[in-house]
Amino acid sequence: MKALILRALNRRPPLPALTLSGIILATFVLMALIAPVVAPQNPYDPLQIYGWEASSPPGTRGSGGYLYLLGTDGLGRDIVSCILYGLRISLMVSVTSAAIAALIGLTAGVSAAYFGRWVDIVIMRLVDLQLSLPTILIALIAIVTLGPGIDRIILALIIAQWAGYARLARSVALSETNKSYMDAALLMRLPTSRIILRHLLPNSIAPAVTLIPIEIGHAIALEATLSFLGLGVPIDKPSLGSTVANGFQYLLTGQYWISLFPGLALFGLIASINLVGEHLRRRLDPRSRPI
Template sequence: MSGNPVMSAPVVETPLQRFLAEMLEDRIAVGALMVFAALVGVAVLAPFITPQNPYDLAQVDVLDARLPPGTLASAGFTLVLGSDGTGRDLYSAILYGLRISLSVGALSGVIAMITGASLGLVAAYVGGWVEATIMRIVDLQLSLPAVLVALILVAVLGKGVDKIILALVIVQWAYYARTVRASALVERRKEYVDAALCLDLSPGRILFRHILPNCLAPLIVVGTVQTAHAIALEATLSFLGVGLPQTEPSLGVLIANGFQYMLSGRYWISFFPGIALLVTIVSINLVGDRLRDVLNPRLKR
């Protein structure tokens, strides 16, 4: 007795599954994402996987200053990456500095994204003199070098993590505003917005529950690029001595601390923090490039 073959139902792929599948197609992007995840992991676990707190004076011995990699410290542990000019274990200092650099980049990026996206939505939705005013400010800021604007801001605000975050937010928000405004102008002319207006929905609900979700793709791509840019900009300011103070570690501060010893052959003091900064920025940019290709297939190479 033969029966009819059982037909299996077709597998419906969700947008999230399709997005993840396309992301995993690029091995370079997957490797970059794994590297970045590892950097975030070791930064979070820094107090538990480092032999010392490099910014606790009770744990630092000045007699260990400028020791090469592999030397035994006076406390009994091996200086895997050597020590800096004040006797701090460079491995510990890099992981603690990575925490500050990632935190500054992430916080400034999130705040700048919220601020810029909100202003971009308002400019596209309201139009008129409101849009003209916002976009003229955006054009003025984007016409100036970001480093120059940041230097002026930190000179006025002073040193400190909160000050540098505020300066980076002011530098970055215009990128988000321009991106969201361009996307929102396209969405503003679509029929679903007209339908929402006919239903007499509030402008806030139309902007943030209907238009904004359709502008997330370019916003996410800009967010990854600007996070890497914020980390590099903070390192630049700290290297120039106008960013974070010596008591608040960051990769830029560590690079600056070792720059004066480069000509004397003690390369490791600046070299290893520089490598950590380079790997962090490159990994974020590679992930951002893949996100751009996935979220906007027309840009695929």
């Protein structure tokens, strides 16, 4: 009886956690999309920034008519505006890098499974080499080599993330190559590109769908770490990571708000993405479902 009760409880989906995380994530995405409309200030426009109001505490009424609800940073930019515009950059960088890394990793993994032999050996040795190193170290080496800039950060994150997709895609594609539709495609002498792109790759994508949300959250954290180390988004681009980094030097002077509020937004964004991604993995992965 006890086992039946526990089994019934395990079958109930975590609706409160899923609903809350989904609402939080949707709110972050919506705020990023409408940031130019709802932001009190454009942190990119020097005409709207008053340097003499730098490091103003939360609740200060500025000379330009702004109410600095969360205060200003060391450059005089409104923290609320920096968070709203920072969401745009953080989401754009993470989503773009995760999508391109998934495409490259899936193609490499499927190619390794299909061709085998030396192609499989070369690709998987590169994957094993990269996965043996910390992701942040790969990203640091890439960004130091490529130089600063948002486009280079995206490229560095792609380099740091593609290997995970490749290993996952290869393991799935190996099982797909033994199925009857693959034998039929080979008997029909279809072109190799068509077999990979029209048959093998689409049937190997499903597991990667559960990995993409997690990697998006990982990319946001990596971008924030690079910005905190001074190697990420430039100081004049208010990503969440760079905003937190800009306020770190003011913590000892008691100006906590410059880093605290963007840090809370960064934590909420990553947590909501991970929770939604975990629920998606449980729904799509049969092995994670309760018996």
